[in-house]
Amino acid sequence: MKDVAARAGVGLKTVSRVVNGEPGVTPETERRVQEAIDALGFRRNDSARVLRKGRTASIGLVLEDLADPFYGPLSRSVEEVARAHGALLINGSSAEDPEREQELVLALCARRVDGLVVIPAGDDHRYLEPELKAGVATVFVDRPAGHIDADVVLSDNYGGARGGVAHLIAHGHRRIGFIGDMPRIHTAAERLRGYRAAMEDAGIPVAGSWMSLGVTGPERVRRAAEEMLTGPDPVTAIFAGNNRVTVTVIRVLAEQARRVALVGFDDIELADLLQPGVTVVAQDAADIGRTAAERLFRQLDGTLVTPERIELPTRLITRGSGEIPPAD
Amino acid sequence: MKDVAARAGVGLKTVSRVVNGEPGVTPETERRVQEAIDALGFRRNDSARVLRKGRTASIGLVLEDLADPFYGPLSRSVEEVARAHGALLINGSSAEDPEREQELVLALCARRVDGLVVIPAGDDHRYLEPELKAGVATVFVDRPAGHIDADVVLSDNYGGARGGVAHLIAHGHRRIGFIGDMPRIHTAAERLRGYRAAMEDAGIPVAGSWMSLGVTGPERVRRAAEEMLTGPDPVTAIFAGNNRVTVTVIRVLAEQARRVALVGFDDIELADLLQPGVTVVAQDAADIGRTAAERLFRQLDGTLVTPERIELPTRLITRGSGEIPPAD
DNA sequence: CCCGAGCCTGACAACGTTGTCCAGGCTCTA
DNA sequence: TAGAGCCTGGACAACGTTGTCAGGCTCGGG
Numbered sequence: 001m002k003d004v005a006a007r008a009g010v011g012l013k014t015v016s017r018v019v020n021g022e023p024g025v026t027p028e029t030e031r032r033v034q035e036a037i038d039a040l041g042f043r044r045n046d047s048a049r050v051l052r053k054g055r056t057a058s059i060g061l062v063l064e065d066l067a068d069p070f071y072g073p074l075s076r077s078v079e080e081v082a083r084a085h086g087a088l089l090i091n092g093s094s095a096e097d098p099e100r101e102q103e104l105v106l107a108l109c110a111r112r113v114d115g116l117v118v119i120p121a122g123d124d125h126r127y128l129e130p131e132l133k134a135g136v137a138t139v140f141v142d143r144p145a146g147h148i149d150a151d152v153v154l155s156d157n158y159g160g161a162r163g164g165v166a167h168l169i170a171h172g173h174r175r176i177g178f179i180g181d182m183p184r185i186h187t188a189a190e191r192l193r194g195y196r197a198a199m200e201d202a203g204i205p206v207a208g209s210w211m212s213l214g215v216t217g218p219e220r221v222r223r224a225a226e227e228m229l230t231g232p233d234p235v236t237a238i239f240a241g242n243n244r245v246t247v248t249v250i251r252v253l254a255e256q257a258r259r260v261a262l263v264g265f266d267d268i269e270l271a272d273l274l275q276p277g278v279t280v281v282a283q284d285a286a287d288i289g290r291t292a293a294e295r296l297f298r299q300l301d302g303t304l305v306t307p308e309r310i311e312l313p314t315r316l317i318t319r320g321s322g323e324i325p326p327a328d
Numbered sequence: 329m330k331d332v333a334a335r336a337g338v339g340l341k342t343v344s345r346v347v348n349g350e351p352g353v354t355p356e357t358e359r360r361v362q363e364a365i366d367a368l369g370f371r372r373n374d375s376a377r378v379l380r381k382g383r384t385a386s387i388g389l390v391l392e393d394l395a396d397p398f399y400g401p402l403s404r405s406v407e408e409v410a411r412a413h414g415a416l417l418i419n420g421s422s423a424e425d426p427e428r429e430q431e432l433v434l435a436l437c438a439r440r441v442d443g444l445v446v447i448p449a450g451d452d453h454r455y456l457e458p459e460l461k462a463g464v465a466t467v468f469v470d471r472p473a474g475h476i477d478a479d480v481v482l483s484d485n486y487g488g489a490r491g492g493v494a495h496l497i498a499h500g501h502r503r504i505g506f507i508g509d510m511p512r513i514h515t516a517a518e519r520l521r522g523y524r525a526a527m528e529d530a531g532i533p534v535a536g537s538w539m540s541l542g543v544t545g546p547e548r549v550r551r552a553a554e555e556m557l558t559g560p561d562p563v564t565a566i567f568a569g570n571n572r573v574t575v576t577v578i579r580v581l582a583e584q585a586r587r588v589a590l591v592g593f594d595d596i597e598l599a600d601l602l603q604p605g606v607t608v609v610a611q612d613a614a615d616i617g618r619t620a621a622e623r624l625f626r627q628l629d630g631t632l633v634t635p636e637r638i639e640l641p642t643r644l645i646t647r648g649s650g651e652i653p654p655a656d
Numbered sequence: 657c658c659c660g661a662g663c664c665t666g667a668c669a670a671c672g673t674t675g676t677c678c679a680g681g682c683t684c685t686a
Numbered sequence: 687t688a689g690a691g692c693c694t695g696g697a698c699a700a701c702g703t704t705g706t707c708a709g710g711c712t713c714g715g716g
Contacts, residue, residue, distance in 0.1 A: 001703070012703085012704095020704085029664080041458025045379070046438040051672065051701090054671080056375070058418070068400065069400060069597070072396065076393065076395035079420060088420060088435060090418045092411075093407060107416060110372055112374065130369025134369070254601060269397070269596070270602065274598065339697075342695055352695085353694075353695085375671090376673040379673075379702065382701080
C-alpha cells in the first residue's frame with residue numbers, strides 16, 4: 001500500500017480510501033491510485049485489516065468428517081449463509097476425537113473467527129468459556145454442548161427414531177433390532193431412547209441381544225447384524241442408527257434368504273432405487289446448517305442473546321424396506 | 329498479552345516466549361506467566377502473528393460444490409495433508425461460476441493464504457498472475473488452469489472414458505449414447521473425446537442424436553436419456569459423463585421395458601447394491617486431493633519449481649450394468 | 657476583500673505480535 | 687578478585703491497515 005501511495009504520489013490514507021470505496025476522493029485522484037494498484041498488482045492485506053478492525057469476516061465450522069455425505073450439504077448451506085453475510089468459511093474435521101475438536105476450535109479462535117459452528121465430538125466444552133465471554137458467537141449442531149450454555153440446533157432424534165420403530169411395529173414386527181453408535185454420542189443415545197420408547201409404548205420387552213451399541217466400522221456392524229439375525233431370538237426387523245450402519249445392513253440383508261424389514265436413520269442417496277427401496281427417517285442436513293448459521297449471524301448482530309435449543313423435525317420416508325411384514 | 333505481562337510482572341517478549349515455547353525462560357517465570365495466561369483466558373491473536381511473520385498456516389480450497397459427494401473425500405484428504413503441515417483449510421464453493429471463483433480466490437489471497445487448491449470453474453486464470461508472482465503456491469485440480477502455467481492434478485478423463493466405452497463395445501454394443509456436461513468444462517470435453525476415440529477405434533460412425541452435451545439438472549438429463557432411447561436410431565447402451573448424470577440415467581433405465589447397458593464416469597455409493605450393479609469408471613477423489621495438497625506443500629518448501637501436469641489413472645469397476653448385451 | 661463553511665487530503669497513532677538488540681546479573685576460571 | 691561469557695529478561699521497531707484529526711484549498715456570501 002505504501003508502494004501504491006508512492007507511485008500514485010498520494011498519501012497512505014487516500015489509497016486506503018480508494019481500496020475501500022470510501023467517499024471523499026476526487027475522481028482524478030482515484031484514477032491515479034487505481035492505476036498504481038493495477039500496475040503493482042496490489043491486494044489489500046486482510047490480516048492487517050483484521051488486526052485493526054477486530055472482525056475477520058470468517059466463521060469456523062468444525063464437523064466430524066467432511067467426507068461423510070451427511071456433512072456435505074450441511075457445510076454447503078452454512079457456507080451459503082456465510083457468503084450472504086460476506087464471510088468465509090474455515091472448516092476442519094474432528095474425526096470424532098474430542099481432543100482434536102478442542103485443538104481445532106482453539107486454533108479457529110486464535111484466528112479470531114467471528115463465530116463457530118461446532119458439531120461436538122467431546123462432551124465437555126468448558127474450555128470454550130473464555131472465548132464465549134470474549135464474544136465469539138457459537139452454535140452447536142447435531143448434538144448439544146457439554147457443561148456450557150450455548151445455542152444448539154439438532155434433529156428430533158428421539159422422536160424420529162421412535163416414529164421409525166413405531167412404523168415397524170405397526171407393520172406387525174415385535175422382534176426389532178437396533179444397531180447404533182456409541183451412546184456417549186448424543187444422537188446415538190437419543191435414537192436409542194426413541195427405540196426403547198416405541199417398544200415400551202407397544203408393550204414389547206426388549207431382549208438384550210436385539211441391541212448393538214457402540215458399533216462402528218463396516219465389519220463390526222456386519223457381525224452385529226448377523227448375530228441378531230441368527231441368534232436365539234432372531235429379529236424380523238432392524239432399525240439402523242445412522243447412514244453408515246444402514247448401508248452395511250443393506251448389504252447384509254441382501255445376502256439373507258428370508259426377508260427382513262429395515263428402517264434407517266438418515267437418508268441415503270439412491271435409497272429409492274434399491275430393491276426394496278429403503279425406508280428412512282430423514283433429517284434435512286441443509287436445513288440444519290442454514291438454521292445454525294442464521295442463528296450465528298443473529299448472535300453477531302446482537303439480535304439474539306439467550307441460548308436456545310432448536311429441534312428440527314424428521315420425516316419418515318417409506319420406500320418398501322420398512323413395510324416388509326415379519327417373516328416368522 | 330500486555331495484560332498478561334502486567335499481571336505476571338514480566339515484559340511483553342517474555343510472554344511471547346512462553347506462548348511460543350521458546351527457550352530462555354526460567355521455569356519459575358514460565359509458571360508465573362502460564363498462571364496469568366490461564367487466569368485471563370488469553371489466546372494469542374494469530375492475525376497479528378500472521379502480519380508479523382508473513383505466513384498464515386492456512387490454505388484455500390475452491391471447489392465447485394461442497395455438497396457434491398465427489399468433493400467430500402477430496403476436501404477431506406486435502407485437509408489431512410494440511411493438518412499434517414499444521415495448516416488450516418478455508419474453503420468455498422464456486423457453484424461452477426467463473427466470477428464467483430475469481431471472487432473467492434482473490435478473497436483467499438487477500439487473507440494471505442499460503443497456498444491454493446483450485447478446482448477451476450472459469451477458463452482464464454490470468455487474474456492470478458500477480459498472486460503467483462507474489463509467491464502463493466497454487467495447484468489446480470480436476471481441470472487445468474487457463475492461460476497460465478500452473479500445477480494441475482487430474483484424472484485420465486480421456487483414457488477412462490475411452491476404456492469405458494470400449495468396454496461397452498466389447499460387449500457387442502454399437503449404438504452407444506453419451507450424456508455429458510458442457511464441453512467448456514475440461515473434464516466433460518475430455519470424456520467426450522474419449523467416447524469419440526473409442527467409437528472411432530471400433531470403426532463406428534457416431535450419430536448426432538447419440539450425443540447430448542451441456543446437459544445439467546435431473547430434468548434435462550432425463551429428457552436427453554429418453555430421447556436417445558426412443559429416437560429414430562435408439563441406443564442400446566449409455567455412457568454417463570458424470571455421477572449426477574449416472575444417477576438420473578439409472579432412474580430412467582429402471583422405468584424402461586428393454587434392458588439397456590450403462591457405464592458411468594465416477595463411482596457412486598451403493599452402486600454395487602442396485603439391480604443390476606452399476607459399472608463405472610472410478611476416479612479416486614481422495615488420492616487426487618492428497619496428491620494436489622502434497623504438491624502444494626512441496627511448492628511451499630521450495631522443493632518444487634516447475635509446474636507439471638499429473639494425470640492419475642482411473643479404474644473400470646464392472647458390476648453388471650455395463651455387461652448387459654445389446655437388446656436389438 | 658475577508659471570513660466561514662465544506663471538501664480533499666495526509667500525518668500519525670494504534671491494533672497485537674515477534675525479531676533484534678542490549679543490559680544486567682550470574683557463574684566460572686585464571 | 688577481576689574479567690569473560692552465559693543466561694534471562696526487556697525496550698523498541700516493524701508488519702500493513704484504518705480511525706482520528708487537522709491542515710489547506712475552494713467557493714460563496716457578507
